Amino acid sequence: MNFSVNFLRTNPAVKASAAFRRRGISIRHLAFTFAFSIALLTLYYNYLRHTVVPFPADVIHYPQETPEVWEARALQVKNAFLHAYHGYERFAFPKDELCPVSNGSIDNFNGWGVTAVDSLDTMLMMGLQPEYDRAMSAIHNMNFSLPINTRVPFFETVIRYLGGLLSAYAMTGDDILRTRADQLGTILAPAFNTSSGFPSFSVDTVRGTSNGPKFGGLAEIASYQMEYAYLGKITAKKEHVDRFTAATHNLHNAELRKYGGMYPMHWDLSSGQATDAHLSVGAASDSAHEYTLKQYLMTARQDTANLEMYLRFTSHVLNNLMFISPNRHLLYVTDSNLYRGGIRHTHSFEHLSCFLPGLLALGVHTLPLNHLEDVGLNFTELADDLLPEHKMGYEELASFNLTDLHLWAAEGLAQTCYLTYADQPTGLGPDIISMRSGGLYPEITWMEAMQEWKIKGRRGPPPGVGDKHPWAGDGNNTTDMLDREISIDRRDYYIRDSQYQLRPETVESLYILYRVTGDVKWRHRGWAIFQAIEREAKTPSGYANVKMVDTYHPEQRDVMPSYFLAETLKYLYLLFREEDIVPLDEWVFNTEAHPLPVFEWTKEEKEAYGIP
Template identity: 50%
Template sequence: MFGIRHAFRSLLSPHRNRLPRLIISTIIVLLFLTSLVEYHTGTIQRSTLPWFETDYDVPVTNEDERVLPKPPQPPSSPVWAERAEKVKQAFVHAYDGYWKYAAPHDELQPLSNRSRDNFNGWGVTAIDSLDTMLLMGLDDLYIKSLEIVKSLNFKEESPNKNGGYIANYNVMFFETVIRYLGGFLAAYAITNDQLLLQKADELAEALNPAFETKSGLPMFSLNIVTGKAYTASSGSLAEIASCQMEWAYLAHLTGKKAHYDKATNIQRILTTANISTIGMLPNRWDLTTSLPWDDRLSLGAGADSAHEYILKYYLLTGRTDPASLDLYLRTTDHILTNLLYLTPERSLLYITDVWSIEPKASHKLEHLSCFLPGLFALGIHSLPKSAFTNDRASTLPRHDLLKSYALYDLHLWAATGLGETCWLMYADQINGLGTEEVTMNYQPSERTHPKDWHVKGGHWINAVEEWRVSGVGGVPPGVEEKLPVKEDDPLKRDYKIRRKEYFLRPETVESMYMLWKATGDVKWRERGWAMFEAMEKHTKVDSGYAILEDAVISPPKKRDEMMSFFLAETLKYLYLLFKDDDPISLDKYVFNTEAHPFPIFSWSPTERRKFNIP
């Protein structure tokens, strides 16, 4: 700053000719103002994100052909408070419609203004939304919703609003746990209202017959009145392994060893399973022997939340279960090396299903799988760098490549690249909303540019290794920012739409939130806002928000459904994404798979003795 002032003083000296002095001073001022603009818009720097601080960074080539990540922006602004308020208004609009036309039933049908009981008939939208109301300061809605909570009796058939009866049979264990039990526990964590803890404990006791298998792994469903569980020989990974957080936290609150035993039994089965030949936990499990049933590996439907709970159980219980952390790192090792692919044209990084014994990939990307960049981001945010060790012995394909990298970097790159792709699944579409499933291109077309060495398709880790060895520089393949492609051309987009529905799902929004928290890069907030604007424009109706039957036509075709997770998850993550005061810190809370926050705790000495915790 002293140099600038000195230059101005010299130029303004009366001993100099005025015209050259004026020209030079004008140039200096313009250069100075340009620098300020570039600094504040982020164009003066390449990036401050961690991947540019590694040993792999070399000068960028062809920088004009690649959109580089922008540096983090100032996080606080009145704009974000306004946007959070608009999300709050959206919640009020949706819940008012539910309360007027559907309560105390499960869900609102927002086109016909009718109700439906598809999740036990206990008012799932109300229970699933309790903690969202509390976080948003909607105390009036919360208080009146407690009337539904007070009326619940899980062991008896009870009259419903229309004078008929709710048949409490075929209660789906997984959905009941994550929506109802999770909803009670999170609302209790915020309010300390004993009614909520009482209902949580009553519900858990009513669900206990689902665990009465030879393995102790829970059944898919049960008749909650008779206690008779639905018999099956196998269960999906998500259904059997997405309840440990709820039962462990409930054990901590109630002191009941029976609750703890159910949670730890599942963790023991998962962490000691022999998966050395397939690399990670498969999709189906034998409920009698507790052994893997198949070799299909997935981060989509039937498996997603179980992988999520491996890390989250470790974090929730005060990082006192090293076996869970080891399983998380072994799982992500295999994801990084065998389940992540690049498309050949746009270099889109994606996760897909694979069959391990006779290796093949489906190249299908599900919206449900878009929680994964958020899970990677949560690990980056919550675990110390020292936790990311890559000294695990393995003979599985490509695992040896991990030893050439700092594992933390690979997790960050994967989180960013997957987040980029999941965002583009929205940004590419004419309505700005992501479809349920796409099939990724995996073979190069004739249009592949010969200069684009990094765009070839195939396993991501192989492309990253080629990038590292070549010394081309810049960001790793699949991690660079990309522009949306609005044309409905599979060759240009590098994928074909497989299912056209938009279910108001939370997974991509969740990842935008987690990536914002992990990196501080405001682009994730901006993308979340663009998604919310598209929801407002294309799914909002007079009494709520409607699922889209076909999201790729304009105007989109709507379906008469509004799922409870839209209020419990999608709007909650958007609200937290735009809030500056961080009401639910990731250092203090862990979200269950339905976005219900549980406070992190450590087992007390008394609990350790009572529960036989090593």
Template identity: 45%
Template sequence: MHKPLSRLLPYTFVAIFLWGVIYFTWPVFDKFPALPPPPHDPLRQHGYFPPHGVSRKWGPRADAVRRAFVHAYTGYQEYAGQNDELKPVTDSAANNFNGWKLTLVDALDTMWIMDLQKEFYEAVTEAAELDFDLDEVRPSPWHESRRRRPCGTFAPFFETVIRYLGGLLSAYALSGEPVLLGRADDLGAMLLPAMKTDTGFPMYAVNTKTGATREGWTRGIVLWAEALSCQLEYKYLAHLTGRKEYFERVEHIVNIMSDANVTDGMFPTKWSLKKGIPSNSQFSVGAFADSAHEYLLKQWLLTSKSEPKALDLYIRASTSIIENLLYLTPTRQLLYVTDVTNGKPSHNFEHLSCFLPGLLALGARTLGPALSPRVRDLHAWAAQGLAHTCWMTYADHETGLGPDVMRMDHIMKSEDNPYGGLWLYQVEKWEEAGKPGGVPPGLKEGPTMPDGKRDYRTQRSGYFLRPETVESFYLLWRTTGDEVWRERGWAVFQAIEREAKTKSGYASLQSVEKSPAPLKDEMPSFFLAETLKYLYLLFTDEELIPLDRWVFNTEAHPLPVFQWTDWEKKAYGLI
């Protein structure tokens, strides 16, 4: 009996549908195979947390930051993908740090956090193929200065550790992709010769092929930030690989600081490479010291609060910051942090120092009984007041963005006021008076001021896409729950969109004073690694990177909190 072919039509449609599903999803399956688990649980997007905030208000704002990242990264790939950084005004490229595709490596973990899987796995493929060998250093004639050697033959130790090594380790920790750990191990070993000095302090730069080293502009000096900003990366790498040398090299530096003859925790900004002792008397949280303060607290947190030397160093240094570096301006009572040399404050306030309120807030939340209730209050008050000042330096300017360095007006000393605007002295006076108004000095919010009426003068007026202010906003939001920090972060992001965006990316500003701002032809990798990451995390309702489980390095690369194993504790002298 003849049966009509029409009876086969439903099966035909089903077959075509199934073929389409297999055809369009097969590349995805092939490209993203199941990953073997690392020694800790990777932070996976799907099934663990949604990719962005879900509220009507903050979800779209997180998405806006995500689109900004895609715009910047797409421009980098198009015009500078084989180089370190994009020049977003001329649509060209720059090799500032070794020529190893810095922006790509620095942005890996941001891609993962933002659920940009396609971009992430394409970048992993490129990272896997990076050649970390630099050109060999050929001996120069005796009369030639080492300054004439091509800078491309040496990798700057500090920047390479925090950006490249930190970026690879964080991307591995988040994704579990084994090749990233392999590349991190390769690079970590190649950088180790930098610490083969008389004291164990790192040289400024190292040739990753020969192990040759060279000094930087400081000549015989290591900056405090350079010496103490490698412990997070190398301790985590030691834990992952079991390589004892990684731990011993960086812990040796911690031991030097722990045993150093330093007055009241005022660790100087410069140290002798040969003698391992201070070579100046400046105490600061600015460019020469900033990340060292971070790493004292953060390596204690990273290793599950198991390293008392790091904790003791942080408490000593942070106590000295509170007692010696915090001052008030005379008009708006803005709280700022400066540096002192031989006890004399400069009253300079750096944008780089705007990381401090976030650090103090993190310490106030995590240190527990290590801080007395009184000291914890001081840290929390200082965090809030400093973050407000950082915000005001943005809000005061027509562009809505903050200058890089300011000279702050200060309260003069007198018979009635022997310590001038020293914040701690003013707080004690307020407490003795019965805490009038209920708000400590430096925390009362005031109006914005135009140029000429502000209680500071701009010394360096550029905005270089730096992350420190929004980093502190993020940490204050997560530690206090006060949404004012999110709103201020949104204002900063809108200003970046308005003033810094170009056809291919985002550019630094030459000056924040007038809008539209003149642009500088650079897009530092930390804009994608830090600034946009912190803004995205600030606008997500979910805590995507829980602060009790992850620790950010100074380049905003999150590393997971871990516990030393019994054999590690024995091998490293931790018991």
């Protein structure tokens, strides 16, 4: 048999063509099928791609553990704190932080023993009196001097040191804590020597001057109101009160028309106005948004200016920054930038943004969202000074029950935050992920999906809210690039920063959602995270940041941030405790998880301090 005949008999394409002919299928039929498929894809991309197909919720049953089981788990968290703090005491105290792999120490936050100060109220909540008494030795010896490194970062010093001192004072009434807080607040005061009154980045504690660029990140210039308000209350010093009232005045009167009422990321410290159009709830922005609601709650719900700012910020986020992923229908929040050609979304989702579901749940718990007239506000009128398209967005929000809407957003976002942990082989969450969007992946905002869900009769759970199982694909452990891409594609995101930095934001939100809803699933999800921390982050002397959480071979870094003891372990402990020892109606956590008590200004104080 010659080559040509053999080739014709054995070539797969020729054999397939012959098979098609036997079935009456010609090249014409194939061409028509191909053209019809292209037409369908074109129709989908241009007309149907915003249609959200309901994603069935998984049926997940969480066991109703006995109170004794949860108290035993709280005890395990307490033991984890003791392990971390005793390692710090042994190898690092009175320096700032422990290096938990090398058993070294580092002074990276002024050298005043930040881990000890940051941990004071956690010790008090856990009943660790011996550790608390030893930590107080740092307080008694503290003089806030820095003869060598004379630059003190304002933001970190306020939330960690000042917040820690004030919270411990609120719990104990110990005068030395109030005295040290007063001294620290005064030493930091030169930061406010700017034309706008917004604080500069750092303070020279020797010369009494401020340092840093003439521009500031939103979180750094607007995350001190709670601390200075309470400091002013307990010291009766007008200069402290003036610090937080200036911040409220600046933010409330800022020109935000083109930003939809939300604060951009960067600000001019001279003019007090925004310098860019980057909107985010993540790094460099997060706590400033957080403090609008919390300042309102801490001052006995009298500060309507901050309440208005909270409602505008959350409304813009709900309408413009929340999206549904294409396959698993995960709800996430991202950043946007305003350009001449329009708005561009990054579809980046940060672990730092996972504080937002807890904040939304706190708002649901404390605000009359469906009856804002009770606090003197009209919801849709909050958009009167904004662009017409933003006012239309408020009307769309008002077509829903606002309490339900905020709670659904909280639950959907918190679930996605949890799934970024549960999806990984280590059970720990990466610091930054990027959601699939663009090209063949439509940009579907959450409110677009919600409107469609409402039109179609509200069948099933709201988009992004129904329970979902963790991703079961093995894309993280395959060496085949195609398999890995397919797995990541179906998972709906790829990982940009695979490090878990012992961050608290996700467990913070799980704790608040449990206290607000009573749903035990938030406890179980927190327990899974704690077990992963124990398994992957624990060292002989403490706990370490973990690299490559998306692999089966993670690595520990020689870092144990003070916030791990101040926030992460505290929120886990409170999540598992049966008794609600820090009621959300009586205490408000600052951004470093230091609870400050709700208080009310007296008539005399309002007159003396010029408080509306």
